[in-house]
Amino acid sequence: MTSEIHFENVSVEFSGREVLRDLSLDLDERRIAVIGSNGSGKSTFARMLNGLVTPTRGEVRVHGVDPARQPKEIRRRVGFVFSNPDAQIIMPTVAEDVAFSLRGRGLTRTEVQERVTAALDRFGLGEHADAPAQTLSGGQKQLLALCAVLIREPGLVVADEPTAYLDASNSRRIARFLLDEMPQQLVLVTHDPRLAARCDIAVRFEAGILVDRGDPAAVIARYEEEQL
Numbered sequence: 001m002t003s004e005i006h007f008e009n010v011s012v013e014f015s016g017r018e019v020l021r022d023l024s025l026d027l028d029e030r031r032i033a034v035i036g037s038n039g040s041g042k043s044t045f046a047r048m049l050n051g052l053v054t055p056t057r058g059e060v061r062v063h064g065v066d067p068a069r070q071p072k073e074i075r076r077r078v079g080f081v082f083s084n085p086d087a088q089i090i091m092p093t094v095a096e097d098v099a100f101s102l103r104g105r106g107l108t109r110t111e112v113q114e115r116v117t118a119a120l121d122r123f124g125l126g127e128h129a130d131a132p133a134q135t136l137s138g139g140q141k142q143l144l145a146l147c148a149v150l151i152r153e154p155g156l157v158v159a160d161e162p163t164a165y166l167d168a169s170n171s172r173r174i175a176r177f178l179l180d181e182m183p184q185q186l187v188l189v190t191h192d193p194r195l196a197a198r199c200d201i202a203v204r205f206e207a208g209i210l211v212d213r214g215d216p217a218a219v220i221a222r223y224e225e226e227q228l
């Protein structure tokens with residue numbers, strides 16, 4: 001059986017420059033940390049999971065779907081949370097933004113409203129339903145972005161530095177949700193070793209190559225030793 005996340009001999013080139021080389025990797029763990037130096041290929045890897053980046057060579061399967069060939073299907077199954085929640089807010093009000101995620105589902109207006117209200121309440125955003133999304137704080141915006149992703153009930157959530165713009169308290173809140181409360185599989189790209197340590201496995205890239213994988217504490221320790 002193919003793993004939930006399956007990469008076989010995958011390479012990515014941008015303008016003829018190889019930024020990810022011959023990656024073969026199978027992952028079934030629930031919480032997967034992706035670590036490594038700046039420019040090592042972490043975001044490129046993450047973006048292949050939902051088809052934002054197409055491999056130049058090789059095979060990718062995510063929850064049974066080929067992201068490059070089945071873009072609609074992959075967007076249903078894989079939710080993506082960016083560092084900057086502003087990049088993800090599409091609609092004017094908080095409730096409209098979450099409701100936008102449910103378009104094309106064939107739901108009635110009442111069904112959409114019920115689901116949106118329940119989801120906003122779940123994230124502590126209920127009282128802001130009719131507020132302009134841009135008036136939310138950074139942490140609330142990231143919660144809104146997560147809410148809009150999770151209401152689609154994806155099987156996998158990919159989060160690329162989701163706490164980068166948040167203060168300590170909001171970082172803790174988002175991290176707790178992603179790592180401890182959310183049932184979905186998670187791929188977490190992070191420079192924060194404390195977050196990586198809370199995952200079930202860590203994979204490390206350097207200069208476009210997968211250089212280490214395994215128990216997060218051990219992978220982080222080897223990485224930090226090399227940086228000394």
Ligand SMILES: Nc1ncnc2c1ncn2[C@@H]1O[C@H](COP(=O)(O)OP(=O)(O)OP(=O)(O)O)[C@@H](O)[C@H]1O
Pocket residue numbers: 014015019036037038039040041042043044045
């Ligand atoms: N769309 C693109 N076009 C050209 N080059 C790109 C593109 N996206 C990424 N790259 C290059 O690919 C390499 C890997 O970038 P990537 O964003 O995957 O690294 P990263 O490990 O996520 O880095 P960081 O930790 O700094 O966010 C970098 O050299 C980057 O400049």
